[in-house]
Amino acid sequence: MITTDQLRHGQVDMDGLGVHVVEAGASSGTDFLLLHGWPENWSLYECLLPILGVETRAVAIDLPGVGESNPPPSTGNKRWLAARLPGLIRVLGLKNVTLVGHDIGGQIAYAALRVCPEAAARVVLMNIVIPGIDPWQEVVRNPHLWHFAFHAVPQLPETLVFGHIADYFDFFYDALAGPRGVSADERARFVAAYSQPTALQTGFGWYRAYRKDEEENRRDHGQPVRTPVLCLRGDRETGAITDYVEGLRHAGCVHVVHAVIPDCGHFAPLEQPNRVAAALLRFAQAHDRASPGERVR
DSSP states (O other): OOOGGGOEEEEEEETTEEEEEEEESOOSSOOEEEEOOTTOOGGGGTTHHHHHHTTSOEEEEOOTTSTTSOOOSSOOOHHHHHTTHHHHHHHHTOOSOEEEEETHHHHHHHHHHHHOGGGOSEEEEESOOOTTSTTHHHHHTOGGGTHHHHHHSSSHHHHHHTTOHHHHHHHHHHHHOOTTOOOHHHHHHHHHHTOSHHHHHHHHHHHHTHHHHHHHHHHTTTSOBOSOEEEEEETTSSSOHHHHHHHHHHHTBSSEEEEEETTOOSOHHHHOHHHHHHHHHHHHHHTTTSOTTOOOO
């Protein structure tokens, strides 16, 4: 069994940006590339990487501008970020890739389905709604997700949050996690990843790009996407997962399956790494045999 102490850290070039990568295992023909969300960094997957690494090669990154990855140009646009993934995959030498995106990382993974569908053999959208894709409008109207609008305000979030990052992030870890929660050590690693003003700006920039993301996703709405997609979330999250699945199908995703992780809130890879790993491996192994609409069990 691989331990977290045996994870391999490195720095690679992604289209001119230095990106921090952490990996486990060796390629067995089906590799994993893992993208985190907000307020997270690569360590969201710290417990998941060793489990996946037993059977395959799994790589997590700090998204550009977060943690030990270099800041990107001033954009949070998901298609801009997705367009850089093929270069990263080539540099890493990943093969037959399962692209896994959690939260904001899931929005980038969906963008990859549109701008570079050849980059991944299959895609996992975890704990996230996609801008412009149902139930997007219902989600953004939810008063409990007030931070979507707040983060989109220019400069103000940086001014108010810098110097109080731990307190601000704690609100979301407490509100969104399931029974297992987010430990003090895990919170500290996430906070450290956003401790520079440029990192805070990067994270809020992902929300400031939502309007453009929504416009772009609606532009090719209905155009077929034949890459297999797994929609994955915890059972403690609000809303029916079937609404998200139907939204993806209506948007053009032809082969969509879904799974719900028991006893789990928003931070699924951290809260339930063994169950998430099992769902990911089943999907990677069976995606070409699963009929459209079949539920992953």
